[in-house]
Amino acid sequence: MQKDTIYKIDLTEENLSKLKTSGELPSGSIIVCRNDEIKDELDKDEPGLHHYLIADGDKREYHSYNNQVATGYYETFIWEKGKGLINYRSGYGAARDSIELQLKNN
Numbered sequence: 001m002q003k004d005t006i007y008k009i010d011l012t013e014e015n016l017s018k019l020k021t022s023g024e025l026p027s028g029s030i031i032v033c034r035n036d037e038i039k040d041e042l043d044k045d046e047p048g049l050h051h052y053l054i055a056d057g058d059k060r061e062y063h064s065y066n067n068q069v070a071t072g073y074y075e076t077f078i079w080e081k082g083k084g085l086i087n088y089r090s091g092y093g094a095a096r097d098s099i100e101l102q103l104k105n106n
Helices: 013-022
Strands: 006-008 030-033 049-056 059-066 073-080 084-092 096-102
Touching: 030 049, 030 059, 030 073
Parallel strands: none
Antiparallel strands: 006 030, 049 059, 059 073, 073 084, 084 096
């Protein structure tokens, strides 16, 4: 683990227990925010599970999507230094079960 890295961890009893007892990240944990970019291992239109992180000034954008089927799952986290998570989106193709949360400034 790194101090300036945020991970997405599947919420299961086993994963919580592993974190509590050993302090180790469960397998399958995904980095969704850090200073360095993460390049997608697949070409843009290549079928499969895509995930990448864009570093742009004080913003970090994590994107993942599965384009193996038209109804594949997608998820986006956008973080901003000094504010934290400012936008979250997820759902399936054709906006099925989609959700978007956005930080509103006062």
